Structure formats: structure tokens, C-alpha cells
Amino acid sequence: MPKHAYEARVPEVREALIQLQVALQSASFPVLLVIAGDEAAGKGDVVNILNGWLDPRGVETFAFHDPTDEERERPPMWRFWRSQPPRGRMAIYAGGWHTEALGENPRSPPELERFEKMLRHLAHFEGLLVANGALLVKVWLSLSKEAQGARLRELEDDPDTAWRVTPASWKAHRDYDRLDRLAKRMRAATHQTGAPWSMIPAADPRARNLAVADLLLARFQAHRRARAREVAPKKPRAAVPLRPAGLHRLQALPLDQKLSETAYAAKRDKWLGRLNLAVRTAAQQGRSILWVFEGWDADGKGGAIRRLTSAIDARDYRVIPIAKPTDEEKSHHYLWRFWRHVPRAGRVTIYDRSWYGRVLVERLEGFCHEAEWRRGYAELNDFEAQLTEHGIIVLKFWLQLSPAEQLRRFRHREETAYKRHKINAEDWRNRRQWPGYEIAVGDMLALSDRPNAPWHLIPADNKRFARLQILKTSCKQIRAALAG
Amino acid sequence: MPKHAYEARVPEVREALIQLQVALQSASFPVLLVIAGDEAAGKGDVVNILNGWLDPRGVETFAFHDPTDEERERPPMWRFWRSQPPRGRMAIYAGGWHTEALGENPRSPPELERFEKMLRHLAHFEGLLVANGALLVKVWLSLSKEAQGARLRELEDDPDTAWRVTPASWKAHRDYDRLDRLAKRMRAATHQTGAPWSMIPAADPRARNLAVADLLLARFQAHRRARAREVAPKKPRAAVPLRPAGLHRLQALPLDQKLSETAYAAKRDKWLGRLNLAVRTAAQQGRSILWVFEGWDADGKGGAIRRLTSAIDARDYRVIPIAKPTDEEKSHHYLWRFWRHVPRAGRVTIYDRSWYGRVLVERLEGFCHEAEWRRGYAELNDFEAQLTEHGIIVLKFWLQLSPAEQLRRFRHREETAYKRHKINAEDWRNRRQWPGYEIAVGDMLALSDRPNAPWHLIPADNKRFARLQILKTSCKQIRAALAG
Numbered sequence: 019m020p021k022h023a024y025e026a027r028v029p030e031v032r033e034a035l036i037q038l039q040v041a042l043q044s045a046s047f048p049v050l051l052v053i054a055g056d057e058a059a060g061k062g063d064v065v066n067i068l069n070g071w072l073d074p075r076g077v078e079t080f081a082f083h084d085p086t087d088e089e090r091e092r093p094p095m096w097r098f099w100r101s102q103p104p105r106g107r108m109a110i111y112a113g114g115w116h117t118e119a120l121g122e123n124p125r126s127p128p129e130l131e132r133f134e135k136m137l138r139h140l141a142h143f144e145g146l147l148v149a150n151g152a153l154l155v156k157v158w159l160s161l162s163k164e165a166q167g168a169r170l171r172e173l174e175d176d177p178d179t180a181w182r183v184t185p186a187s188w189k190a191h192r193d194y195d196r197l198d199r200l201a202k203r204m205r206a207a208t209h210q211t212g213a214p215w216s217m218i219p220a221a222d223p224r225a226r227n228l229a230v231a232d233l234l235l236a237r238f239q240a241h242r243r244a245r246a247r248e249v250a251p252k253k254p255r256a257a258v259p260l261r262p263a264g265l266h267r268l269q270a271l272p273l274d275q276k277l278s279e280t281a282y283a284a285k286r287d288k289w290l291g292r293l294n295l296a297v298r299t300a301a302q303q304g305r306s307i308l309w310v311f312e313g314w315d316a317d318g319k320g321g322a323i324r325r326l327t328s329a330i331d332a333r334d335y336r337v338i339p340i341a342k343p344t345d346e347e348k349s350h351h352y353l354w355r356f357w358r359h360v361p362r363a364g365r366v367t368i369y370d371r372s373w374y375g376r377v378l379v380e381r382l383e384g385f386c387h388e389a390e391w392r393r394g395y396a397e398l399n400d401f402e403a404q405l406t407e408h409g410i411i412v413l414k415f416w417l418q419l420s421p422a423e424q425l426r427r428f429r430h431r432e433e434t435a436y437k438r439h440k441i442n443a444e445d446w447r448n449r450r451q452w453p454g455y456e457i458a459v460g461d462m463l464a465l466s467d468r469p470n471a472p473w474h475l476i477p478a479d480n481k482r483f484a485r486l487q488i489l490k491t492s493c494k495q496i497r498a499a500l501a502g
Numbered sequence: 503m504p505k506h507a508y509e510a511r512v513p514e515v516r517e518a519l520i521q522l523q524v525a526l527q528s529a530s531f532p533v534l535l536v537i538a539g540d541e542a543a544g545k546g547d548v549v550n551i552l553n554g555w556l557d558p559r560g561v562e563t564f565a566f567h568d569p570t571d572e573e574r575e576r577p578p579m580w581r582f583w584r585s586q587p588p589r590g591r592m593a594i595y596a597g598g599w600h601t602e603a604l605g606e607n608p609r610s611p612p613e614l615e616r617f618e619k620m621l622r623h624l625a626h627f628e629g630l631l632v633a634n635g636a637l638l639v640k641v642w643l644s645l646s647k648e649a650q651g652a653r654l655r656e657l658e659d660d661p662d663t664a665w666r667v668t669p670a671s672w673k674a675h676r677d678y679d680r681l682d683r684l685a686k687r688m689r690a691a692t693h694q695t696g697a698p699w700s701m702i703p704a705a706d707p708r709a710r711n712l713a714v715a716d717l718l719l720a721r722f723q724a725h726r727r728a729r730a731r732e733v734a735p736k737k738p739r740a741a742v743p744l745r746p747a748g749l750h751r752l753q754a755l756p757l758d759q760k761l762s763e764t765a766y767a768a769k770r771d772k773w774l775g776r777l778n779l780a781v782r783t784a785a786q787q788g789r790s791i792l793w794v795f796e797g798w799d800a801d802g803k804g805g806a807i808r809r810l811t812s813a814i815d816a817r818d819y820r821v822i823p824i825a826k827p828t829d830e831e832k833s834h835h836y837l838w839r840f841w842r843h844v845p846r847a848g849r850v851t852i853y854d855r856s857w858y859g860r861v862l863v864e865r866l867e868g869f870c871h872e873a874e875w876r877r878g879y880a881e882l883n884d885f886e887a888q889l890t891e892h893g894i895i896v897l898k899f900w901l902q903l904s905p906a907e908q909l910r911r912f913r914h915r916e917e918t919a920y921k922r923h924k925i926n927a928e929d930w931r932n933r934r935q936w937p938g939y940e941i942a943v944g945d946m947l948a949l950s951d952r953p954n955a956p957w958h959l960i961p962a963d964n965k966r967f968a969r970l971q972i973l974k975t976s977c978k979q980i981r982a983a984l985a986g
Contacts, residue, residue, distance in 0.1 A: 033920065040923050062815065069816040074807060075854050081817035086572050112817050323558060331546065332553040333565035333596050345829045370559055436517065439524050 024224040031231045032071045038238050039076045039108070047151040047245060048103040051234060052114035055159025056201070057190040058169045058183075059220035064159065065112045067227050068234075078103060081112040091304075091363040093408040094136070095143055099357040102147075104349035114156065115140055116204055124200070133200075137207035142400055148212035149393065150351045153241040156213060157230055158205060159220035163194040169221075253384035257457040260392075265460030271475050273420050275483040282482040286325070289489040293329040296496040301334060301364040306410045307496065308361065309368040312378070313417030314455075315445045316427040317478045318485075322417070323368055325485045326492065335366035340375065352376060352386075353401055360405065373398050374466070378458050382451060395465040402471040411499045412471040413492050416459065417478040421452055508708040515715045516555045522722050523560045523592070531635040531729060532587040535718060536598035539643025540685070541674040542653045542667075543704035548643065549596045551711050552718075562587060565596040575788075575847040577892040578602075578620070579627055583841040586631075588833035598640065599624055600688055608684070617684075621691035626884055632696035633877065634835045637725040639718055640697060642689060643704035647678040653705075737868035741941040744876075749944030755959050757904050759967040766966040770809070773973040777813040780980040785818060785848035790894045791980065792845065793852040796862070797901030798939075799929045800911040801962045802969075806901070807852055809969045810976065819850035824859065836860060836870075837885055844889065857882050858950070862942050866935060879949040886955040895983045896955040897976050900943065901962040905936055 042049060051068075053061050065079060080101045089097040095115075103109040119140060124133040148154050161169065170187055173179040190197060205215045216233050220226045259265050300307055309326070311319045327335055338359045347355040353373060361367040376398065381391040402412050428449070431441040448455070467473045474491045478484040526533060535552075537545050549563060564585045573581040579599075587593040603624060608617040632638050645653065654671055657663040674681060689699045700717050704710045743749050784791055793810070795803045811819055822843045831839040837857060845851040860882065865875040886896050912933070915925040932939070951957045958975045962968040 037920060040920075062817070065816045066812075070808065070812045073804060074811045074819075074821040074852075075804065075823040078820055079816040086570070088570050088572050110816065320557060320559065324554065327558045328550075328554045332549045332563040332594065333546070335558075336562055337558040339559040368558075436521060436524075 019222055019224040019228070021224070024228065027228055028071075031228060031235075034235050035068075035071050035231060036073060038235060039073050041242065042076065042108060042238075043106050045242065045245070046105055047153055047241070048105050049108040049153045049234075049238065050103065050111065050147065050155070051108065052111045052116070052154070052156040053159070053230070054114045054116050054157065055218075055220060056161045056166060056198070057187055058166050058173065059159035059161045060223055060226060061112055061159060063223065064157075064227060064230055065110055068110060068230065071231065072108070077108045077110060079110045079112060082115065082118055088362065092360050093404045093410070095139060095404055096357060096360060098143065099354060102350055102354060104346065105151075106349070115143070116208070120197070120200055120204060123197075134207070137204060139404070141208045141210060141213075144208060144213040145210060146353070146397060147351060148210075149390075151245065152351075153237060154213045155234055155237050156208075156215050157233065158201070158215050158217050159226060159230075160217050161220045163191070165221040166191055166194065251384050251387040251390075254382070254388065257382060257454045259457045260461045261464035262460070264462065264464030265457055267463055268416075268418060268456060268460050268475065271418050271477055273418065273423070273477045273479040275477050275480045277480055277483040277486065279482070282486060285486055286489065289486065289493060290325070290329040292493045293326070293489055293496075296493050296500070297330050297334070297366065299500055300411065300496055303500065304363040304409070305500065306361040306363060307366045308405060308410055308412050309366070309492070310372045310374070310412070310414040311368070311370050311417070312372060312374050312415070313476075313478060314419045314424055315448055316424050316431065316441075317417035317419045318481045319370060319417055321481060322415075322485050322488050323370060326488065327368070329489075330366060334364070335368060336361070337368045337370060340369060340371040353397070356401070360410070373401065374462055377462050377466075378455065381458050382454050395462075399466055399468060399471075402466075402468070406470040411496055413474070413495055414471055415474050415476055415488055415491075416463065417476050417484060419478045421449070423479040424449065503706055503708040503712070505708070508712065511712060512555075515712060515719075518719050519552075519555050519715060520557060522719060523557050525726065526560065526592060526722075527590050529726065529729070530589055531637055531725070532589050533592040533637045533718075533722065534587065534595065534631065534639070535592065536595045536600070536638070536640040537643070537714070538598045538600050538641065539702075539704060540645040540650060540682070541671055542650050542657065543643035543645040544707055544710060545596055545643060547707065548641075548711060548714055549594055552594060552714065555715065556592070561592045561594060563594045563596060566599065566602055572846065576844050577888045577894070579623060579888060580841060580844060582627065583838060586834055586838060588830065589635075590833070599627070600692070604681070604684055604688060607681075618691070621688060623888065624688075625692045625694060625697075628692060628697040629694060630837070630881060631835060632694075633874075635729065636835075637721060638697045639721050640692075640699050641714055641717065642685070642699050642701050643710060644701050645704045647675070649705040650675055650678065735868050735871040735874075738866070738872065741866060741938045743941045744945045745948035746944070748946065748948030749941055751947055752900075752902060752940060752944050752959065755902050755961055757902065757907070757961045757963040759961050759964045761964055761967040761970065763966070766970060769970055770973065773970065773977060774809070774813040776977045777810070777973055777980075780977050780984070781814050781818070781850065783984055784895065784980055787984065788847040788893070789984065790845040790847060791850045792889060792894055792896050793850070793976070794856045794858070794896070794898040795852070795854050795901070796856060796858050796899070797960075797962060798903045798908055799932055800908050800915065800925075801901035801903045802965045803854060803901055805965060806899075806969050806972050807854060810972065811852070813973075814850060818848075819852060820845070821852045821854060824853060824855040837881070840885070844894070857885065858946055861946050861950075862939065865942050866938050879946075883950055883952060883955075886950075886952070890954040895980055897958070897979055898955055899958050899960055899972055899975075900947065901960050901968060903962045905933070907963040908933065 053064050053068075055061050069077060069079060082097060082101075085097055098115045101109065101111075119133060119136045122129065122133060122136075124130045144154055144156075170183050170191060174183045209215050218226055218229045218233070297307060309323075311323060313319055323337060327337065336359070340355075343355055356369070356373045359367055359369075376386070376394040377391050380386045381388075381394075386394075405412055428441055428445065431437040463473050463475070472495075474488075474495075476484050476487050476491075537548050537552075539545050553561060553563060566581060566585075569581055582599045585593065585595075603617060603620045606613065606617060606620075608614045628638060628640075654667050654675060658667045693699050702710055702713045702717070781791060793807075795807060797803055807821060811821065820843065827839055840853070840857045843851050843853075860870070860878040861875050864870045865872075865878075870878075889896055912925055912929065915921040947957050947959070956979075958972075958979075960968050960971050960975075
């Protein structure tokens with residue numbers, strides 16, 4: 019592309035990009051632009067030029083080099099989650115999350131297997147973002163082997179850019195064919211609806227720069243139009259079970275358990291001691307533990323968590339009560355606020371309510387579309403799979419209460435001065451929706467009960483029994499995880 | 503304290519603590535509880551017992567061990583800032599931020615000098631938190647040398663606790679007198695109104711536990727009563743200059759600068775090249791750069807930032823536009839949202855407007871009390887001193903515009919379709935308050951212009967001149983900082 023033709027087009031492109039940013043500010047989605055490509059194709063140049071054309075106050079650029087120790091201690095995708103822009107803003111990823119996967123340079127069968135696994139993670143990650151409404155634009159700047167060689171020599175010949183050519187650049191050049199096959203495989207594995215790869219020839223830098231900007235502009239306009247047609251979710255009619263087996267499992271649970279105060283006290287101390295040892299052993303091995311508590315209002319989650327934490331050094335755990343999201347949380351993907359609290363190696367996080375709100379309250383209240391909560395099961399399972407693959411022990415408890423016992427506790431709360439703050443109109447309203455919730459809970463149990471992160475159903479009408487069960491079950495699952 | 507007396511009191515204390523937490527939820531301040539003390543005085547035990555008595559969902563416990571690499575790359579206080587609870591919640595600090603200072607175990611004069619400096623930082627930090635309304639309760643668990651020896655032997659004799667006694671414990675015991683003097687010095691240096699140390703004898707664990715809880719309860723009640731008497735700030739009358747010299751400096755600035763397009767273009771490229779080199783050199787040395795841009799509406803900050811960033815690799819900088827705080831930001835100390843963006847080693851952060859809002863818009867609009875913005879100057883100077891002491895280069899620019907040029911730009915914006923979004927009623931309203939703002943800016947210049955972080959006044963009526971001045975001045979200050 020001749021210089022004059024380029025310079026004739028640049029002002030119009032810049033103007034359009036600024037307009038894009040103005041429109042984006044009030045949009046309901048974020049923009050993620052990945053600039054990846056072959057060695058010496060000019061990824062850094064494109065990122066810099068775009069940043070020069072855009073208003074830098076609305077963009078953030080990320081490049082993922084070596085992970086920090088805080089990142090290494092979490093599942094690999096954690097660092098990509100923490101680099102998500104909120105809605106209304108744009109992030110540019112130099113090399114994307116794809117460079118790391120390719121940088122491993124897999125050769126042996128086990129390495130290639132890890133590579134394939136990482137690709138599945140990446141594809142799933144992108145699918146999640148896109149399904150949540152993000153605009154994801156992925157660019158691959160491509161350069162033939164010949165053009166790459168010429169470009170490297172050209173960079174070397176200019177004293178201003180010679181430093182950018184390293185022995186690794188030439189090594190990549192000699193290894194062009196194999197790296198090209200790997201990149202093709204990567205692109206094929208992460209090419210999907212809403213997250214396609216756009217190949218942009220990079221031999222001519224001017225044409226390349228404009229092509230990237232034009233692509234971004236076109237995708238943005240199309241995305242905005244498509245999103246404008248979306249309708250808000252509405253409160254659904256009565257819930258119908260997806261998997262009646264879950265509901266049966268829930269309803270078959272015998273709730274009338276007995277446990278005397280003295281029997282409880284004796285056993286409790288034994289199991290608290292065991293739990294303390296199990297948690298310390300896990301910490302020594304750098305294994306984190308993540309507890310999830312879900313259940314009905316007034317099911318005794320709070321008390322159960324207190325008994326549990328009494329066995330753990332306060333410096334090692336955090337309890338995260340999940341209530342209304344903050345505005346920073348609301349402007350991100352719904353999983354973002356759970357990812358941000360994933361513990362460091364050897365630490366404990368206890369979620370008092372959790373990501374399962376997606377398939378419980380959000381399903382029943384119509385806070386999200388049916389398609390959204392329906393695919394939620396797979397999304398939540400994948401989230402937990404990432405945790406457990408990283409060695410985190412995930413313990414999930416559903417505290418099951420009878421409606422009669424709940425009523426008794428609600429009334430008791432209303433009658434007891436210092437408990438009155440624990441009950442409000444919302445609780446009574448939720449109670450009237452019991453049958454619907456029971457169906458949603460059943461589906462959740464059926465669809466997210468996995469060997470790596472099983473659901474433990476706890477009869478909770480008797481608080482002592484429930485607490486002891488939670489202690490025992492936790493201990494056993496931790497010990498099994500450490501042994502396995 | 504006999505066991506039966508203890509057990510008779512515990513239920514009442516627990517009840518009171520839960521009531522405290524309920525009241526705290528709707529309070530306008532956070533609670534910070536520091537549990538520090540002599541070796542083997544039972545800091546960990548107290549922290550655990552309190553966590554057992556409290557509802558763990560409203561508390562978070564921190565213990566500061568070795569900093570992570572993300573922490574080491576920032577000023578020492580960064581890790582304490584990131585561990586601040588929002589208002590309505592409580593944090594317990596095992597050892598507080600004081601243990602680290604004491605752990606350095608200073609002996610030589612330079613070590614003792616660093617120790618004293620750290621103490622000043624801690625005292626200032628606590629003063630900031632307290633002045634902002636936080637309840638800070640600092641407990642020192644004290645044990646005589648004899649009681650410490652007895653306690654260590656007792657711990658060693660019990661197989662369950664023997665692991666807690668390490669060679670370092672006995673070393674600390676032998677060194678009791680010196681460590682005691684250091685701790686006394688630390689407490690004296692950090693004892694101030696609102697942040698007193700409470701000495702609690704730790705020889706009797708039961709009495710110790712209750713004394714800590716009673717102290718927390720008493721301080722909370724007193725704090726709540728004191729805060730209830732506070733009145734909201736109100737919009738002040740016309741501003742009166744604190745330091746007329748600043749206003750004179752501002753008004754003496756010659757704004758009618760000339761610079762032709764060609765002269766600008768030639769010089770700009772030269773200085774962009776120099777800036778690029780300066781920023782890269784700083785990065786190689788692990789020095790971060792932090793730019794602060796303040797000025798009038800329509801002063802060309804945005805354009806100046808774009809020219810500046812065009813010289814920097816997009817992967818190395820972030821632009822942080824400071825607008826309305828998010829709700830997470832609002833629930834913390836006003837400096838928290840600036841601390842959170844302090845760059846890692848070798849990176850660049852550009853603040854488009856900044857912490858100076860405290861002494862500008864907040865002063866003029868009455869968003870804070872007069873006493874608050876008045877002490878703001880010292881607080882902001884200290885914040886910047888912490889940055890520069892850590893080696894961060896702080897570049898502050900005030901873009902000065904004439905009212906006539908602002909009017910011209912406002913009208914131009916209103917008349918230009920794609921610029922109309924940049925102007926609104928708020929801008930016109932601010933413009934009418936020009937004299938008041940000018941007084942506040944003058945005071946800011948006079949009271950926060952320090953050798954480590956000087957204010958650069960930029961005549962901004964001519965955009966080209968302003969941009970070039972900013973490039974030149976930035977270059978020179980960075981080079982001077984790297985040379986010095």
C-alpha cells in the first residue's frame with residue numbers, strides 16, 4: 019500500500035475509532051481485541067499504532083509474560099480473568115492468552131497432550147466471554163517464511179530496531195513450518211461462533227494496520243446491532259425439572275436425624291481435631307481448599323461455617339459471603355467475582371452461597387435468560403474442573419431443610435430480639451417459592467455432581483447432626499484428595 | 503482467672519460481639535483490630551478465639567509474612583493498603599504491620615535509621631486511617647521474661663503444641679531485653695490519638711482473651727457514639743487562599759505562547775524519541791514512572807496524554823481516568839483507589855486527574871470537611887513521598903488555560919458533531935466557579951510542590967506548545983531522576 023493512500027485513510031479510521039469508543043462507553047458489553055501472529059509479523063507495532071489511534075483513557079493493553087508468584091499459585095486461567103475489562107471498556111491483548119500455549123513449544127506426546135488441554139481451556143474461556151455478550155476480536159497476523167526472513171533482516175539492518183531481533187527470532191524462523199502447524203492447530207481449536215480468527219496478511223505493514231482497524235470497526239458495528247435486538251430476560255413460569263433424578267434424591271433424604279448434645283460434643287471435638295490436621299497437611303502440600311455452602315434460608319450455614327473455621331487457623335482462611343454484587347462485579351462476567359477470590363496455594367476460601375446462584379435464584383427470578391442458566395451447569399462444572407485440576411480441593415454442601423423446620427426457625431428469629439435482623443420480607447417471599455426452588459436444586463444436584471467436586475447433601479433439620487456431618491464429610495474428602 | 507468464671511462470661515461476650523457485627527454492617531466506618539505482642543504471648547490464639555466468637559462472614563484475618571513479588575515491586579505500604587476492609591466490615595491483623603518493622607531486628611545505626619523511618623510511615627498510615635473515620639484497635643499482648651520462659655516450656659511439653667516452639671522462639675527469649683526496648687520504641691512512635699496501644703497482660707490466657715474482647719467492645723461503642731455526632735460537610739462559602747504565592751505563580755504564567763506546526767513537528771519527533779529512550783532506560787533499571795495530569799476542562803489533557811503514550815510501548819503503560827469512584831472505592835479510604843493502581847517495577851501509570859481532587863473539587867464542592875481537605879496536602883505529599891522513596895518517578899503537570907480559550911473550545915465542541923459528547927452542563931457549571939478553582943489550584947501548587955514530586959505548570963492555550971513542553975519536561979525529569 020503506498021504511503022499517500024495510507025495517509026489519506028488514517029484520519030477517517032482514527033475518527034471512526036474514537037466514535038467507537040464513545041459508543042462503547044454506554045454499551046452493555048466489553049471489547050477484547052487479541053493481536054497474535056507469526057514471529058516478526060508486527061504484533062507490538064499494531065498494538066502501539068492502535069493505541070495511538072484510540073483514546074488511551076478507554077483502553078488497557080495486556081501482554082502476558084512470566085506469571086507472577088501470585089498467579090502461579092492459582093489455576094492458569096486466573097491471570098486472564100483478572101485482566102478482563104468491565105463493560106463499556108476495551109482491552110487489547112498483545113499475543114492474547116494464546117502465546118503462552120504456543121510458547122510451551124510442545125513436541126513430545128505428553129507435551130502435546132498438555133497443549134491440547136490448554137487449547138480446550140482457551141476455547142472454553144472464549145466461549146464463556148462471548149456467550150456473556152463480550153465482543154471478542156481475534157487477529158492472526160500472518161507472514162510467509164520468506165517474508166519473515168526478509169522482515170528480520172530489515173529489522174536487523176536498522177540500528178533503531180536491531181535490538182528486537184534476538185537469537186530466538188531466528189530460531190523461530192528456522193522452525194517456521196512446525197510452529198506454523200502448531201499455530202494452525204491452535205487456531206482451529208479456538209475458532210468458534212463469536213470468536214473466529216481473522217487472518218490478516220502482515221507483509222505490508224500499512225495494509226496490515228488498516229485491516230486490523232477496519233476489522234475492529236466492522237465487528238463492533240455488527241455486534242452493537244445484534245445486541246440492540248436482545249430482549250431483557252423475564253420471570254419464567256413454573257419451573258419444570260430437567261433431571262427429575264436430582265429432585266428425587268433431594269426429597270428422599272431423611273431429615274429426622276437425632277443426635278444428643280453429649281454425643282455431639284464428644285464426636286465434634288474428635289472431628290475438629292482431624293479436620294485441623296487434614297487442613298494443615300493440605301497446606302503443607304500447597305493444596306488449597308475451597309468450601310461451597312448452599313441451602314435454604316435459616317438452614318444453619320452460618321453456624322456450620324463457624325464450627326468449621328474453629329478448626330482452622332484464622333490466618334489461613336477467608337469467608338466470602340455472596341450477596342448482591344458490587345458495581346465492579348456487575349460490570350464483569352458473572353464468574354469474575356468468584357475467580358477473584360480463588361485462594362493462593364495452601365489457603366482456604368469458604369463461599370457462603372456461591373456461583374450456583376446462576377442456576378438457582380437467577381433461574382427462578384428470571385435474572386438471566388433460560389439459555390444462560392441452562393448452559394450454566396456446564397460453565398460451573400468447567401470452573402470447578404479448573405480448580406480441581408490445579409489441585410484445589412472443592413467441597414460442596416447442600417443443607418436440606420424441611421419447610422416445617424424452616425417455619426419454626428423463621429418464627430423463632432422474629433421472636434428473638436438479637437436474631438430479628440436475620441429475617442425479612444425477602445425470606446418469607448422466597449419461602450413461598452419453595453417448590454420452584456426445590457426443582458432448581460434437584461437439577462443442580464443432578465447436573466453438577468461430579469467426582470472431582472461432588473455435592474454432599476446434609477439433612478439440616480437437626481443442627482448438631484448437620485454440623486457433625488459436614489465436619490466428617492469434609493475430613494474424609496480432604497484426606498481422600500491428599501491420598502489420591 | 504478460674505475456668506468457671508471464664509465460662510460464665512464467654513456467652514455474654516460472644517453475644518455482644520455478634521451485636522457489634524450487626525451494628526457494624528450499617529456503620530460508616532471499618533474496624534481494624536491489630537493483635538501484636540511479645541513472643542509466645544498467644545497472638546495466634548487470640549486471633550483464633552476471636553474469630554470463633556465472631557461471625558466469620560464479617561471478618562477477614564491477615565498475617566503479613568514474606569511479601570509476594572507483586573508486593574515487593576511496590577512501596578512497602580502497598581500490601582497494607584490492599585488489605586483494608588471496606589466500611590461496615592472488620593479486619594483482624596495478626597501481628598499487624600508492626601511485626602515486619604520489628605522483624606528486621608535493627609542493630610547498626612543505618613538499620614536503626616531505617617527502623618525509625620518505617621515507624622514514621624506506620625504512624626502516618628495509622629493517622630490517615632483514623633482521620634478518615636476507621637476504628638483502629640491496637641493490642642499489645644505483654645509477657646514478662648519469666649512468664650515467657652515458662653510459657654515456652656509449657657508449649658514444648660505438650661506434644662500438640664511443641665511444633666510451635668522453634669529455635670527462633672528461644673533466641674527471642676534470650677534477647678528479651680533488647681526486643682522489649684525495640685517494641686517499646688515502636689509503640690511510643692505509633693501511639694497517637696485515635697490509634698493508642700492497649701497493653702494487655704498475657705500471662706493468664708483466659709483473662710487475656712476476655713480483655714481483648716472487652717476492649718474491642720468498649721472502643722466500638724465509644725467510636726459509634728462519637729461518629730453519630732458527626733455532621734455532613736456542607737458547601738463552603740467563597741474560597742480564601744491559604745498561600746497566595748501559589749495563586750500568583752498561576753496567574754503570572756504567560757499563556758500566549760506561539761509554536762508553528764512545522765517547528766512543532768520537527769521538535770516533537772526529537773523529543774518523542776528521547777522520551778522513548780528515557781522510559782526504556784527507566785524500565786531496565788526497574789524504575790516505574792507515574793504521570794499525574796490535572797487542569798481545567800478542555801485543557802487538552804487527553805491529547806497531551808496521547809502524544810506522550812505514542813512514545814511508550816502500549817504493553818508497558820496504563821492510563822487511569824479518574825472519574826466517579828466505584829462503590830468498592832467509595833467504601834474505602836479516599837487514597838485506596840489510587841494506591842490500587844500503583845505500577846509494578848518498570849511499568850508506567852498515567853493518571854488523568856488524580857488524588858488532587860481532594861483539595862480541588864472536594865474542597866470547593868464541600869464533598870469533605872474543611873479539616874479534611876486542609877490536612878489533604880500533607881496526606882498527598884506523604885503518598886508521593888512513599889512513591890518516590892521507592893524509586894518511582896512522579897511527574898505532575900498542571901495545564902493552565904485562559905477562561906477565553908476555554909470558552910472558545912467549549913463552543914467549538916458544541917458545534918462539532920463528534921465532539922459534542924465531550925461537553926455537558928457540568929462543564930459550564932464548573933466554568934462559572936473559575937475564581938474559586940483558581941484559588942484552590944494556587945494553594946495546591948504552593949502546598950504540594952516538592953523537590954521529589956514538583957508541579958510543572960504548562961501554558962495550555964496553545965496545544966502544540968503545551969504538548970512539547972510536557973514531552974521536554976518529562977524527559978528532563980526522568981533523565982535527572984535516573985542520573986541522581
